[in-house]
Amino acid sequence: MNENSSQDSIVVESNPKPDTTIPMVIYALHLAGIVTGGLTSLVGVVIAYVYRGKGPDWLDEHYRYQIRTFWIGLVYFVASGLLTFILIGFVTWLLAVIWLVIRCVKGFKGLQEQRKPDNVDTWLV
Incomplete structure (x- = not known):
């Protein structure tokens, strides 16, 4: 019997992919702010x-x-x-609104890449 077949092999990834769920949710909240009057954007x-710097x-x-998108958008x-x-x-x-959509799409694209x-x-796109 082969000893290796009975042992579990564990693969540890040296550079785990950071979780981008929270930033994606924030972009979606910014977009939903168009319909909610900015409440979800807030x-x-x-x-x-809370999450910056982590x-x-x-x-x-x-x-x-x-x-910056929130504060600049508030001014606009x-x-x-x-x-x-x-x-x-x-x-x-x-x-x-067009400015906000473009910034969020660019953000989503950057997260994917x-x-x-x-x-x-x-202050533009």
Whole structure:
């Protein structure tokens, strides 16, 4: 009888893949904020603040990107709300929604590729 056949072989991965579930949920919460008036986005930014600094650098950049997306989006949506009094706010609100969707899609893509999002510091996309 072969001794190796009776022993369990254990394979230990030297670089386990970091869990990207939380950042994906945060991106989804940001997107759901379009429908919920930003409430889910607020939950998402709190989660991002809690989890930042607890993973590899590229994952921490996602949390930073998500936090910036919340605060910049807040500025854009509040400005759009104020501009609705002169009717241009409806257009700027639509642009802010498109901006948010693009940032979240870029974030999802970066998570799938296990790299930080592009242009983390930009106010644009």
